[in-house]
Amino acid sequence: xxxRELVEKKRWMTNEEFIEEWAVAQVLPGPNVINLALMFGGxxxxxxxxxxxxxxxxxxxxxxVLTLAFTYSQFSHYPAVVGALRGMAAVAGGLIAxxxxxxxxxxxKHPLGFRACLGIGLLCFIxxxxxxxxxxxxLLVLGTTGIGLTYRKLN
Amino acid sequence: MNEVLSLxxxxxxxxxxxxxxxxxxxxxxxxxxxxxxxxxxxxxDQQNWLTDSQFNTAIAxxxxxxxxxxxxxxxxxxxxxxxxxxxxxxxxxxxxxxxGILLPSTTLxxxxxxxxxxxxxxxAVRAFKLxxxxxxxxxxxxxxxxxxxxxxxxxxxxxxWLTALVATLIVWKTRTHILGLLGMGALLGALGIL
Numbered sequence: 389x390x391x392r393e394l395v396e397k398k399r400w401m402t403n404e405e406f407i408e409e410w411a412v413a414q415v416l417p418g419p420n421v422i423n424l425a426l427m428f429g430g431x432x433x434x435x436x437x438x439x440x441x442x443x444x445x446x447x448x449x450x451x452x453v454l455t456l457a458f459t460y461s462q463f464s465h466y467p468a469v470v471g472a473l474r475g476m477a478a479v480a481g482g483l484i485a486x487x488x489x490x491x492x493x494x495x496x497k498h499p500l501g502f503r504a505c506l507g508i509g510l511l512c513f514i515x516x517x518x519x520x521x522x523x524x525x526x527l528l529v530l531g532t533t534g535i536g537l538t539y540r541k542l543n
Numbered sequence: 544m545n546e547v548l549s550l551x552x553x554x555x556x557x558x559x560x561x562x563x564x565x566x567x568x569x570x571x572x573x574x575x576x577x578x579x580x581x582x583x584x585x586x587x588d589q590q591n592w593l594t595d596s597q598f599n600t601a602i603a604x605x606x607x608x609x610x611x612x613x614x615x616x617x618x619x620x621x622x623x624x625x626x627x628x629x630x631x632x633x634x635x636x637x638x639x640x641x642x643g644i645l646l647p648s649t650t651l652x653x654x655x656x657x658x659x660x661x662x663x664x665x666x667a668v669r670a671f672k673l674x675x676x677x678x679x680x681x682x683x684x685x686x687x688x689x690x691x692x693x694x695x696x697x698x699x700x701x702x703x704w705l706t707a708l709v710a711t712l713i714v715w716k717t718r719t720h721i722l723g724l725l726g727m728g729a730l731l732g733a734l735g736i737l
Contacts, residue, residue, distance in 0.1 A: 416572070416648065416651060416652045416655060416656070416659075417568060417569050417570060417571040417572050417647070417648045417651065417652075418568065418571055418574075418575070418645070418648025418649060418651070418652055419571070419574050419575045419611050419612070419613035419645075419648070420574050421611045422611055422613060422645070422648075422649065423648070423649075423652045423656075426649055426652050426653055426656070427652060427653075427656040430653055430656065430657070431656075431657075435653070438649075438653055442645075442649065445611060446611070446614075449608065449611060449614055450614060450617055450637075450641075452608050453604060453605055453608045453614045453617060453618060454617070454618075454621060454637070456604050456607070456608050457600075457601075457604050457618050457621060457622075460600070460604060461625075467735070468733040468734075468735070469733070471732040471733050471734070471735055471737065472728075472729040472730070472732045472733040473600060473603050473604070473729070473732065474703065474732045474737055475703075475706065475727075475728035475729050475730070475731045475732020475733070475737045476603045476606070476607055476725050476728045476729050476732065477599045477600075477602065477603035477690055477691070477693075477728075478690075478691060478703045478704075478706040478707040478710065478728055478732075478737065479706065479707070479710045479724050479725050479727070479728030480602060480603050480606035480607070480690060480725070480728075481686075481687040481688075481690035481691040481707040481710070481711075482687065482706070482707045482708070482709070482710025482711040482713075482714060482724075483606060483687075483710065483711075483714055483721060483724070484576060484606075484683050484684075484686050484687040484690065485683065485684050485687035485688075485707070485711040485715075486710070486711045486712075486713075486714035486715040487683055487714075488679075488680040488681070488682075488683030488684040488687065489680065489684070489711070489715045490715060491676075491679055491680045491683065492680040494676075495676070495677060495680070498673060498676070498677065499673060500673075500677070505677045508677050508678070508681075509677060509678065509680055509681035510681070512678050512681035512682065512685070513681045513684055513685050513688075516580045516581075516681070516682065516685040517580060517684070517685035517688040517689060520580065520583075520584050520588070522581060522584065523567070523570050523578055523580065523581035524566065524570060524581075527570050527572075527678065530677075530678060531572075531674065531675055531678060534673075534674035534675065534677045534678065535670050535671055535673075535674030535675065536670075536674070537674070538669075538670045538673045538674040539666065539667065539670035539674070542666050542669055542670055542673075543666060
């Protein structure tokens with residue numbers, strides 16, 4: 389959706405520019421749409437542009453989401469409303485998992501090979517979702533491993 | 544967000560919350576949602592600042608509304624605030640969590656973006672991007688897992704797991720519109736089928 393708006397409709401950047409910025413926005417910590425807005429605003433209008441992009445992408449959605457939450461809390465004594473949200477949570481879980489699976493596919497071209505990536509990914513899933521270890525340690529250990537192995541493979 | 548906890552967090556606790564989100568911000572490769580499992584561990588299991596259902600409500604509402612999904616963080620802050628008494632603490636919670644999750648990552652992005660653009664061919668930069676990219680799918684799947692396993696009673700909650708699984712397959716393999724799916728989930732849930 390972001391791609392359609394920035395590249396195809398407004399023609400503010402080319403597709404190649406978009407893909408590169410998107411890759412960086414994805415890997416840097418932080419919400420990637422927000423990272424993208426910052427990078428775009430920053431590249432063209434400096435710090436002030438970055439701030440404006442950030443405010444633009446956050447303000448209205450924040451108000452909407454708070455309104456929704458408030459409305460929900462008013463009606464949460466109806467079992468049907470609670471049930472509806474339960475159903476939405478299940479679908480939301482599905483959405484997130486599907487995004488994960490789609491991204492998994494992009495690891496097929498990874499220099500470490502798909503199998504090694506799957507192995508590291510599986511360890512990460514076990515540590516985070518099943519054992520529920522703090523994320524800091526998981527990222528430190530598995531992230532460093534991944535980066536180190538990739539660094540050796542590159543070249 | 545049916546039940547409200549009654550907490551009395553003092554400034555040290557608000558500060559702890561802020562610091563925790565500052566750290567998570569720097570760990571949020573792949574988006575804030577990939578730190579959701581750790582938020583669950585910290586906010587629900589360790590500190591008891593949120594209940595399981597409040598946690599899930601925040602993610603479900605944020606997923607269902609337009610805008611960046613990082614806003615689930617704002618809702619968690621909002622709910623932690625409400626658990627502390629009122630609208631004013633709700634706003635405080637929203638402010639603290641959003642500032643925490645955004646400040647480090649935006650500062651880093653702003654300064655690192657230009658640098659990485661100029662150095663994108665360097666081996667270390669590429670290794671970092673590729674190395675971290677391995678973990679992103681696993682973190683997303685972990686988040687989904689936690690979201691559904693809050694209702695982890697296999698005998699009664701299997702329709703919920705099934706729904707999540709079907710939704711996963713549909714989104715993965717087809718280009719069905721997401722809002723329609725969320726609507727279907729809501730409808731099934733409202734009818735008491737899930």
